[in-house]
Amino acid sequence: MKYISSNDAESAKLETIMGYIFAAGVIITFVLAVTSVVFLYHLHGPINLLEERGEFFHQQNFFALLSSLIHGSNIQNGTLLFASLVLVSLVLTPLLVVAVACIYFALRKRFKCMSITFIVIAILITSLALH
Amino acid sequence: MIISVPVLIVISIIVGILGALTGLGGASILVTILILLGIPVKEAVASAVVTVIATSSSASVFNLRNKLTHIKVGLFLEIFTVTGAILGATITKIIPPIFLYFFFAAFLLTSFLRIGILRRAILEKILPPSKQPDRFTRWMDLKGSYIDGVTGQKIDYAARNSFLGGIGMFIAGLAAGMLGIGAGAFKVTVQENILGLPPKVSSSTSNFIITMTALAATSVYLSSGYVNLMLMIPMVIGVTIGGIVGGRILNRVPDNFLRILFFLLVSYLILEMLIKGVTSL
Numbered sequence: 244m245k246y247i248s249s250n251d252a253e254s255a256k257l258e259t260i261m262g263y264i265f266a267a268g269v270i271i272t273f274v275l276a277v278t279s280v281v282f283l284y285h286l287h288g289p290i291n292l293l294e295e296r297g298e299f300f301h302q303q304n305f306f307a308l309l310s311s312l313i314h315g316s317n318i319q320n321g322t323l324l325f326a327s328l329v330l331v332s333l334v335l336t337p338l339l340v341v342a343v344a345c346i347y348f349a350l351r352k353r354f355k356c357m358s359i360t361f362i363v364i365a366i367l368i369t370s371l372a373l374h
Numbered sequence: 375m376i377i378s379v380p381v382l383i384v385i386s387i388i389v390g391i392l393g394a395l396t397g398l399g400g401a402s403i404l405v406t407i408l409i410l411l412g413i414p415v416k417e418a419v420a421s422a423v424v425t426v427i428a429t430s431s432s433a434s435v436f437n438l439r440n441k442l443t444h445i446k447v448g449l450f451l452e453i454f455t456v457t458g459a460i461l462g463a464t465i466t467k468i469i470p471p472i473f474l475y476f477f478f479a480a481f482l483l484t485s486f487l488r489i490g491i492l493r494r495a496i497l498e499k500i501l502p503p504s505k506q507p508d509r510f511t512r513w514m515d516l517k518g519s520y521i522d523g524v525t526g527q528k529i530d531y532a533a534r535n536s537f538l539g540g541i542g543m544f545i546a547g548l549a550a551g552m553l554g555i556g557a558g559a560f561k562v563t564v565q566e567n568i569l570g571l572p573p574k575v576s577s578s579t580s581n582f583i584i585t586m587t588a589l590a591a592t593s594v595y596l597s598s599g600y601v602n603l604m605l606m607i608p609m610v611i612g613v614t615i616g617g618i619v620g621g622r623i624l625n626r627v628p629d630n631f632l633r634i635l636f637f638l639l640v641s642y643l644i645l646e647m648l649i650k651g652v653t654s655l
Contacts, residue, residue, distance in 0.1 A: 292382060299600070
């Protein structure tokens with residue numbers, strides 16, 4: 244099934260950009276997740292997930308995780324490193340989509356759309372920073 | 375019982391296929407399965423909500439390519455769903471786990487609103503559809519058009535009741551954040567019946583909104599200590615594969631089979647959650 248047009252030509256361009264960001268995010272996340280599983284097997288062998296206590300995310304918030312990844316602290320092994328990178332990739336993909344939409348609307352002087360997008364991104368970043 | 379990483383990946387692939395076929399998404403099935411396997415409910419919810427970002431992101435790739443997502447409507451409604459999701463996830467962190475079983479069962483009941491007869495019988499009696507957009511919606515200029523690939527016709531549409539729709543989406547976000555699910559069926563119902571968007575546009579826009587809703591809920595769960603990375607990673611892999619496979623075989627599966635599968639699956643999930651809730655009392 245193919246659909247040709249959407250709301251307007253300008254939005255169609257933004258949709259294409261957003262589609263590429265989502266596609267890149269999905270591919271990167273998938274590759275990182277598979278790498279993380281490979282490391283898990285290499286380190287622990289076949290484990291029963293119901294008996295193991297698991298690896299829990301313990302950072303203060305998302306930006307603390309980013310900081311620890313950049314500085315290489317609190318990441319004990321390859322599994323945890325790649326699992327953390329999966330989380331970062333999952334969080335950054337939609338965040339980047341909204342950020343790009345905000346910039347796109349600003350450049351095209353569509354201030355109503357830009358304001359809505361800015362509110363969404365402000366709520367998301369505040370929540371990521373506060374929790 | 376032994377649940378190794380490959381087993382969880384296979385379970386998640388099956389869940390992803392079922393979620394794509396029934397339109398339920400993977401998370402509501404995954405949360406129930408994790409709980410039945412003995413994973414604590416808050417851990418199951420927090421780990422599953424992260425997988426929702428993965429599945430809705432991959433679905434968004436196809437939806438945006440089909441040019442059906444109304445980005446402006448999506449972004450406007452996200453203000454409400456994202457706020458609801460943050461509040462919902464915060465509530466889950468605080469309340470005793472037992473309430474979550476009953477909330478989950480109650481919210482799954484709203485999935486039945488996807489069945490046309492029920493929707494017409496319930497929603498349209500409570501909320502008769504208005505024909506004209508209200509002043510606020512006109513000011514927001516929430517209209518669009520698309521060319522239907524099946525009929526070749528250009529379909530023009532304009533949203534209405536955008537503020538009321540926003541309240542509906544806040545409730546959807548609240549439930550999604552609380553229960554670690556996408557709440558797609560509820561979101562589509564709000565967009566179709568309150569905002570008056572065409573079904574194809576509603577489904578596509580709803581999926582775009584789910585990505586941001588799940589991100590908002592994830593932001594709260596990240597610091598809670600409930601996100602189990604060892605569960606999350608195999609689920610992300612499995613549900614992503616399952617979602618893609620399910621999306622590809624969707625058109626080859628007869629509609630009647632899908633309706634029966636949807637009815638049986640939702641009924642089973644509700645029953646299991648109620649049993650779990652009652653036995654936990």
